[in-house]
Amino acid sequence: MSDDAPYQMPPTDTSRFxxxxxxxxxxxxxIAYEMNSNFEGTMGAEEFVFLGAVLVTGLLQLLRVNNRRMIGMLLMIVGPTISWGVLGGEMEMVIFGLIFFILPFFGMVIFIPALGFDEHGMELSRERRKLILVLVMSLCMVFFTVMENMALATTDDGTYEVDDFDATTTYDIDDQNVNLAKASIGLAITGVLIFLATTLGGMALGGLRPWHGVAIAASAAWLDGYNWSDFGMDPLWLSCLWALMITVMYVLTACEFFEKGEEATMESE
Structure with a gap:
């Protein structure tokens, strides 16, 4: 397919890209699967709009449609805003969802690969891409890990409450679950500090590479998956799939950007 084509077929090789x-x-x-499961049998018009926006946005990225990132973010922001705000009449939920879910989560998923791989053709200098990539990856790794684990890590009454859209579920937990949540936060923070030190700080930490720090931080997702399945919040297979997607996207993107950059620097010298 020519470079001027409005879309490209999905890749079928095993490259990082x-x-x-x-x-x-x-x-x-x-996210579409989880949403369908949570709203099974009770999905209204606003939920259908959001579900459709999620699937279309994913296909736009996979097919590398022209202007896919801008279209995708508009779908994820304008679509849910209209569906939740106008159809549901709940503007507070709209604002909360935009700030704490849609913008950080979908912005991360859409833009991290684009920043890390030259094939996406972002019109930014490499130094600017590096700064944005490091900051976005670091903030997301810490933000999502802390957000998902802080309440669990600080509970002391043997129960953990989770708000699932229109209901609250209470789980019985033990000290192991609390300690694993604390360990997850520790892994994320440690990995991010290594990542920042080796990228923006220019520090040599005993041969550690930037992607090593990302891998340490991403391991928190695997720990979370086991922990949540242990007390029954999520099935292990689903948590492992989430952890796999996080690990592949974060680690390989960091490896591609920073290893490739060093190779280019060595060749120029």
Missing amino acids: SLVMWAQFGFFLL
């Missing part, structure tokens, strides 16, 4: 693209698409499939 291809694996990250499929992991990116996997994010959209998983």
